[in-house]
Amino acid sequence: MMHKGSKTRSGRVSTAAVLALIFFAFGSLVRASAPPQEPEQRADIIMIDDLKAFGDLERPAVPFLHSKHTEAVEKQNQDCKTCHIETEKGLSYKFKRTADADKATAMQIYHDECIACHKSTAESGREAGPVACGDCHRQNDKMNLVSNWQAIDLDSSLHYRHVKANDKKCELCHHEYDKDAKKLFYAKGKEGACVYCHQAQSVENRISNRLASHQACITCHRQRLAQNRSAGPVNCLGCHDPVEQQMIEKVTDVPRLERNQPDVVLVKSAHQPSTPNDLMGRMQSVPFDHKAHERYNNSCKVCHHAALDACVSCHSLEGQKEGNFIKLERAMHILDKNASCVGCHSRQQAAAECAGCHKSIPQQVPMPEDTCRVCHRGLVPRDLAPLDADMRTMIAGELLQSRPRVSGTYAEEDIPEKVAIKTLVDQFDAVSLPHRKIVLKLAQNIKENPLAGYFHRDPGTLCQGCHHRSPESLKPPACNSCHGTVREIKEADKPILTAAYHQQCMSCHQAMGIQKPDSRDCTACHKKRING
Numbered sequence: 125m126m127h128k129g130s131k132t133r134s135g136r137v138s139t140a141a142v143l144a145l146i147f148f149a150f151g152s153l154v155r156a157s158a159p160p161q162e163p164e165q166r167a168d169i170i171m172i173d174d175l176k177a178f179g180d181l182e183r184p185a186v187p188f189l190h191s192k193h194t195e196a197v198e199k200q201n202q203d204c205k206t207c208h209i210e211t212e213k214g215l216s217y218k219f220k221r222t223a224d225a226d227k228a229t230a231m232q233i234y235h236d237e238c239i240a241c242h243k244s245t246a247e248s249g250r251e252a253g254p255v256a257c258g259d260c261h262r263q264n265d266k267m268n269l270v271s272n273w274q275a276i277d278l279d280s281s282l283h284y285r286h287v288k289a290n291d292k293k294c295e296l297c298h299h300e301y302d303k304d305a306k307k308l309f310y311a312k313g314k315e316g317a318c319v320y321c322h323q324a325q326s327v328e329n330r331i332s333n334r335l336a337s338h339q340a341c342i343t344c345h346r347q348r349l350a351q352n353r354s355a356g357p358v359n360c361l362g363c364h365d366p367v368e369q370q371m372i373e374k375v376t377d378v379p380r381l382e383r384n385q386p387d388v389v390l391v392k393s394a395h396q397p398s399t400p401n402d403l404m405g406r407m408q409s410v411p412f413d414h415k416a417h418e419r420y421n422n423s424c425k426v427c428h429h430a431a432l433d434a435c436v437s438c439h440s441l442e443g444q445k446e447g448n449f450i451k452l453e454r455a456m457h458i459l460d461k462n463a464s465c466v467g468c469h470s471r472q473q474a475a476a477e478c479a480g481c482h483k484s485i486p487q488q489v490p491m492p493e494d495t496c497r498v499c500h501r502g503l504v505p506r507d508l509a510p511l512d513a514d515m516r517t518m519i520a521g522e523l524l525q526s527r528p529r530v531s532g533t534y535a536e537e538d539i540p541e542k543v544a545i546k547t548l549v550d551q552f553d554a555v556s557l558p559h560r561k562i563v564l565k566l567a568q569n570i571k572e573n574p575l576a577g578y579f580h581r582d583p584g585t586l587c588q589g590c591h592h593r594s595p596e597s598l599k600p601p602a603c604n605s606c607h608g609t610v611r612e613i614k615e616a617d618k619p620i621l622t623a624a625y626h627q628q629c630m631s632c633h634q635a636m637g638i639q640k641p642d643s644r645d646c647t648a649c650h651k652k653r654i655n656g
Contacts, residue, residue: 165272167368168192168360172234174218178227183261187269190360196245204346204358207237214343217335276363278317279422281375289354292382297340301329313384316432317425380418383432387415390520392436392505393453409502411523416574429463465499469575477569478576479635481589484628498578501527529577533567533586534598536560547622552650563587590628 166189173185197206208215209222216222220237224230238253238260245252254260278286290296295310301321302309322333331339341356341363348355361368393407417427424432431438438447439455447455458464473482502523508516533539545555566586570576580586584596591600607624619627630643641648 161268163268163270165270166191167271167273167365169269169271169273170360172219174224174230175227177224178230183257186260187262187267194359196250214339215346217338272366273360273364274366274369276369277423280378280381281422282372283381283423284375284378285373296344314432315383317423319425320431380415381424385414385418386517388412388517388520388524389414390502390508390516390523392508393500407496408500408504409508410499411502411520411527413524426468427463469579472575476636477566477573480632481566481586483631483635484590485588485592494581495579498527498581527578528581529574530580530583530585531571531573531577533563533583536564538598539563545625547625548650549653551653553653555649589632 168189168191170188170190171185172188173181175181193207194204197203204215207219208217209220210216211222218224220233221230239255242253242255286297287294294312294315297318298310298315299308300311300314301307318336319333321330322336323330324332324334326332326335342358345355345358349358357363357368363369389412391410391412393409418424421427427435435455436452438444439450439452440447441452443449443451450458455461456464457466459467459470461467473479502519503511511519539560541558541560543557543559545557563586566589570580570586582596584598584600587600588594588596591603593606594600603624604621607618607621609621618624629649632638633641633643
């Protein structure tokens with residue numbers, strides 16, 4: 125008697141065997157063609173790699189889902205102290221210990237405690253974690269997980285909520301270190317951001333910013349919860365999950381921070397005379413509206429990136445170690461730095477309502493003198509020397525009040541309503557450009573923008589977005605004054621006229637997010653000629 129699927133004496137295979145092979149092959153094909161499963165995004169993935177402090181790891185680090193374990197512990201009516209030891213300073217963020225004595229001891233704690241917990245949980249009939257070596261020590265990507273952890277910043281809104289919740293008791297969070305007494309103390313009026321002292325890594329007697337934040341924030345939140353008071357989160361997801369962060373309440377009208385900061389400042393120029401007698405060669409000082417700039421940013425750290433001191437305390441005229449030898453002039457004018465004045469202003473030009481013009485305006489280095497004087501309009505350094513702080517503040521306020529601001533352009537009736545572009549009339553009808561409509565829309569975009577108002581020094585400044593090499597004028601030269609045709613290229617560094625039009629219009633629309641007319645639809649602007 126033959127088994128199903130075996131060969132007959134003539135070498136044939138039974139029907140059942142053939143069908144089995146077909147279904148097997150089909151199943152393999154389906155599995156191979158099935159799309160890969162999307163990895164799970166989590167903000168609580170902690171890589172347990174503590175033993176790196178003792179040398180290279182013998183096995184891969186262990187991906188640990190913190191919130192998943194927190195939920196499991198809570199279901200058993202337990203809390204953080206199940207895994208973390210309570211100390212005088214709060215929880216120890218090491219697992220079942222406060223410090224690492226040696227590699228063997230630390231490793232044994234993990235093996236004994238984790239495996240024992242997983243076994244007892246499984247014995248009680250609940251879902252439990254692994255107990256085999258290879259099920260814990262595996263690469264993160266093999267678990268089909270990806271971290272979406274996102275840093276949380278104590279912006280002005282969140283900071284104010286903490287100030288209000290703690291009745292303005294700044295000493296609960298802010299402290300400095302007394303090297304002589306070797307203890308922390310509160311210095312009123314000198315409160316700074318945590319990151320000014322607590323860096324990415326622990327150094328000597330300063331713990332890292334991560335440990336300091338967890339120790340201070342979570343300890344405070346747990347204490348408030350124990351007192352049945354409202355409190356912030358105590359788990360990873362509550363602070364670091366992108367979706368959870370979006371749900372944090374925002375205070376729209378944040379009162380001004382109370383730290384005795386100035387309303388206005390007269391910033392001394394960093395320029396030095398080329399000769400001992402060249403005193404007039406020095407740049408004028410800059411009146412700075414400190415109070416207004418506080419409203420433009422979510423945190424003091426945007427400008428005061430290392431300490432809440434005057435910029436010159438780190439960035440001196442000559443450069444010094446505390447400021448990485450970046451001189452004051454350079455610190456104020458670096459284009460790609462958040463804390464730089466010129467860098468911040470340049471980023472504002474990338475906004476949709478500004479980018480259409482500024483994308484096409486050539487960047488001049490160095491900047492023209494009249495642009496410099498928008499900011500540099502105070503006294504020269506030699507005149508500042510005999511003045512006290514109160515007098516400088518008064519002068520700064522008066523200069524800011526007298527600074528001109530242009531928020532519009534020419535009168536509507538003086539702006540041509542339409543302009544006919546006849547470059548390709550041999551193939552298309554002339555393009556009717558709604559000139560006045562465009563100009564008035566651009567003017568409307570910047571009407572309430574103080575930065576644009578100060579740097580648009582003339583009603584014709586707005587026109588330079590298109591007429592970018594022309595002087596400010598009610599009647600600037602036509603485009604063909606500079607851009608020639610294919611047969612008469614006037615200058616090698618300028619595109620021909622048709623290219624100039626397309627480059628200008630299309631780049632402006634793209635930068636401002638204008639979808640119509642579509643740049644790929646020629647007839648949206650150029651109507652095909654029917655006659656002639």
